[in-house]
Amino acid sequence: MIDFHCHLDLYPDAEAIVDExxxxxxxxxxxxxxxxxxxGTTRLAKxxxxxxxxLGFHPELAGERYRELELFDRFLPETRFVGExxxxxxxxxxxxxxxxxxxxxxVLTACERAGGKVLSVHSRRAASQVLECLDRHPGLDKVILHWFTGTKAELHRAVERGCWFSVGPAMLSGARGRSLVSEIAPNRLLVETDGPFAQSDRRPLNPWDVTHAIDGLADLWGTTRQGAAQVVRANESAVLTIGAQN
Structure with a gap:
């Protein structure tokens, strides 16, 4: 199983998390x-x-760190994954x-030009604007919308565009999140934790807590944990394969 959106470098005990x-x-x-x-974060994966x-550039930090775009361009050839x-x-x-x-x-222009990138995209209270930006870059066909919280109309627009969605225990614990996930075809869903930001029982989620998301999907789909895990693993393989084509 793969946690498709986790901030490993922001755990206070990152090395211990990685070992576990x-x-x-x-x-x-x-x-x-x-x-x-x-x-520094790539050292954790060595x-x-x-x-x-x-390689990410979080929108909450864009205002104070926009001068790091030069660094983004420098490091982009080193990875096929971009986020957050x-x-x-x-x-x-x-x-x-x-x-x-x-x-x-x-970021979108650079990724489209480079080709073959898999993006994990934040769209809180900006789903329509994110989709408008993506529409201007049709060459980007490997987009994962992380913890999507838009309207159902925006969700359907993202589905029509061919986006993937990563969902976690926190999203699946509420009625609105479950309602949105129920509108997404199972073959477009991945799991995430968004740890250490997302929490459960007042503790940060760890990467292995993606199993709780599998439980949530199984309940939503009316299937077994094994059945839900099989679907998600097939989706993981599909994303990693399309990401490796270029």
């Missing part, structure tokens, strides 16, 4: 929040084939909207 996930044979897409974090590191990137329309981040859109468009 390797013991448990759990894969991780280790997303970063700024290009400056790339070098010699650990279960971890893939994504996107837009955030929350009231506390609207004052950086211009910087967010500048950074996100730069």
């Amino acid at each position: 996930l390797e013991r448990r044979r759990v894969g991780v897409l280790s997303v970063t929040t700024t290009p400056a974090a790339w070098t 010699g650990r084939p279960m971890i893939r590191t994504a 990137v996107g837009l955030d329309g929350s009231p506390q981040h609207l004052h950086t909207w211009d910087a967010q859109t500048l950074v996100f468009d730069h």
